[in-house]
Amino acid sequence: MATDRTLEPEYEVPPDGPAATCPYCGRPFRADRYVTFHVGVEHAEECTDAEHEAFDEERDDEEYDLFTFHFKAAISVFLVYFLFTFVYALVWAG
Numbered sequence: 001m002a003t004d005r006t007l008e009p010e011y012e013v014p015p016d017g018p019a020a021t022c023p024y025c026g027r028p029f030r031a032d033r034y035v036t037f038h039v040g041v042e043h044a045e046e047c048t049d050a051e052h053e054a055f056d057e058e059r060d061d062e063e064y065d066l067f068t069f070h071f072k073a074a075i076s077v078f079l080v081y082f083l084f085t086f087v088y089a090l091v092w093a094g
């Protein structure tokens with residue numbers, strides 16, 4: 001689906017190579033802050049206190065709002081799809 005790129009913008013890597021990579025799994029990112037997000041979410045159990053603090057600080061940023069927005073958008077798409085299927089089933093049954 002075309003929305004996949006929109007939902008995971010941090011996984012896009014520029015042609016000239018990643019600006020930063022995850023110290024835990026080596027995944028490339030466009031910027032340090034994306035690594036901070038990634039570590040805070042994916043490696044919450046194994047990351048250091050400093051990395052967790054950095055993640056908490058970044059969460060207040062507008063970038064995190066965007067991150068949350070993408071998450072909500074994904075849920076919304078799912079709900080609309082579910083509702084559409086439900087309504088379609090009702091019409092079909094009627």
Ligand SMILES: [Zn+2]
Nearest residue numbers: 022024025026
């Ligand atoms: Zn990682």
